[in-house]
């Protein structure tokens with residue numbers, strides 16, 4: 001094991017599991033200090049300049065404060081692409097990759113897609129890149145999140161129209177028309193806060209995460225109502241959901257008149273996606 005790796009692991013002891021500390025040390029050596037992955041695994045040493053040593057200490061302090069490594073690196077991977085992330089956006093999750101993969105299997109290539117609550121732009125960018133004939137629009141209420149999403153769209157040359165919209169209050173124009181609406185909106189109830197990891201609670205934006213205990217479906221219901229106005233007949237909703245509210249989401253959509261409502265599990269066998277047709 002190289003000296004830097006051993007040092008990082010030792011410093012992270014008590015804060016992270018040995019496996020997490022190992023992953024973090026690899027990311028620090030390879031992603032931040034540019035060591036080749038193969039050399040890292042061969043246990044080769046890296047020489048750090050005085051400035052790099054200072055940087056390492058600052059990274060370790062941030063990790064002791066449980067700042068997510070993605071914010072420290074300033075980037076996260078999503079479906080094979082690297083996206084810029086800042087504490088203004090949710091770090092894209094593997095479940096959301098699954099949602100996009102599911103959509104890519106089902107969408108027509110030239111779909112008009114609206115991504116509501118785009119955050120880093122992970123869903124919108126992936127769809128725009130994988131379906132180049134599609135027209136993708138992305139909304140978020142947060143101006144700062146939209147700046148990050150637009151940066152990602154620009155860097156990856158994805159053609160997306162970004163719009164600042166509060167989905168809870170927005171009234172669509174009659175000309176606004178989509179084939180597909182996708183959303184991974186805030187869905188964690190206040191009651192679930194107690195079970196959350198410190199690195200999420202302390203660092204990721206509350207605006208992206210929480211809904212009131214009394215109204216856990218508030219975003220889904222509002223988006224479904226908007227969908228009745230903005231989706232073409234036969235148009236589809238794709239939702240990522242809180243695993244605790246699968247059946248409730250399905251019933252709400254059926255009550256609103258949506259057809260062929262499907263509840264699907266993620267790779268961990270949790271209810272995670274709901275798809276419905278107008």
Ligand SMILES: C[S@@+](CC[C@H](N)C(=O)[O-])C[C@H]1O[C@@H](n2cnc3c(N)ncnc32)[C@H](O)[C@@H]1O
Pocket residue numbers: 089090091092093096116117118119120121122123139140141142145165166167168184185186187207208209
């Ligand atoms: C769970 S995050 C999802 C981000 C991204 N789509 C992803 O999957 O990683 C929810 C997003 O919804 C946005 N949001 C919260 N309230 C909103 C509102 N009233 N109108 C529009 N967007 C909202 C947040 O700013 C955040 O970016």
